[in-house]
Amino acid sequence: MLNRRHIRIKVMQSIYVMHQQHSDQLDKEEKFLFQSIENTQDLYLLLLSALVETKKKEELYIAIASKKHLATKEERNPSLKFVHNRVLMALSSSKALEQALKERKINNWQQNDDIILYLIESIKDSKLYQNYMKVATSSFEEDRNFLAELYTEIIAPSEKLYDYLEDHKLTWLDDLPGINTLILKQIKQLKSETDSLIIPEVYKDDDDKEFVTNLFRKTVLNEAELSKEYIDKTPNWDVDRIAEIDTIILKMAICELLKFPSIPTKVTINEYLEIAKEYSTPKSSIFINGILDNLVKEFEKDKRLTKSGRGLL
Template structure:
């Protein structure tokens, strides 16, 4: 679920919080990092649960319409195409999801008004109308309507964003990643998908989980030495004028150069430039690239880049 870039972003956020709070309890902040990554998974489950609640609300509304005393012909025989959408039913009947939601206390029960708002937006969308108007659909059509509704109706909904922001502030930064992941899962879904299909592990493997912890600790514990590496490489900038986030990204990259022999230099540089473009100032990536380029040439000249295995690529 989490890529190395996402892990780097989470580490960056934790180092920023650690330095801004002038905290000295490294262990406490490391627990916060772990909790932050785990909460990201909770957001993923929350969005899956939202799709479940939308289907249930749709089913309930159809049932109520059929029971009307003066129900119309259409209400007595409603189109169940959306309610019976196999993608939604896969989630509704997902026992693993239901167990995880219960164990983690994730529920929309007290926030049903948000589900109603999003369901209403779905009903009013052309995507929904066009789907119901089709005489027949195949699994590809059924997937496409859920993808289109999520991309164009659900994810951009301001009330959903408001809910997420109020629920847990860190979720705001996690939302683009989780949205992308959920869409990727739906796009790759097949009719005979395994029961645990929608439940990828938070980390790809134990190495990625360890990478998060080590990058955080090694960057902080080697701060003084890494700071010395930066000094003198910024002739037009005093070190105290470097934006806090840029300084953290530089230190993390240098830490990877010196303390992570299996990570190629090019991978490190590319990752931090992309993170800088997204999270820092418009000129940050150019600034960071210039410093890292100087450092790499220096390390290569004095043979101080300790790279091995994949790190030599």
């Protein structure tokens, strides 16, 4: 579920929090880091279950409306196309999803059904839904493409859903783009209604989980040593005014260069430049690139840069 860049971001954020809180409780902060990473799967399950809940709520509405004393013709004979969407039905009947929700006790929408009701209203008001419902029948491919567009245009950008996620768990906001991309990818990969939904593990493999611990601990425990590597390489910058995120990014990058021999130099530099572009100031990536470029040349000259084995992305 998480790629290496996402892991690096999580580690960076945890170190930043440690700095802000002036904390030296390594075990406590590492536990928080791992919990933050585990929470990404809760977000994934929560968003996936939102699709299932829209189907359930609409089915309930149809059942109640059809039994009204003064039900309209449309209410007595409603179109079931949306609730019979093959992908929604596959998600609703997925034992893997049901088990994962149960194990991680994800029942937010039962307690906050106003979010689901709002999403249903947004769906029904959309041209996408109205055009989809105009035609009585559809193929699996059409059902899948409709749901993918629905997720892209209505679910993912929903401000009400975003506000709920922000209030519920602040760390989810940074995870949201990646999780939305993953869910959309999974929907698009479904080839038929017999395809099983695979609930991904949080980590790709044990190496990734070990990478979290090693990057966090090796950076935090060697911060003073790592900062000395770049402190005299910033003649045009007031060290005290360098953004704190930039100093953390530099320390993590230098840590990878020197203490992670299996990660290629170019991978390390490119990853942290991208993180700097997203999380720091507009000029940060240029500043960090200049520092790292000079350091790599120095490390190579002094034979301190020893890389071996395959690159771990």
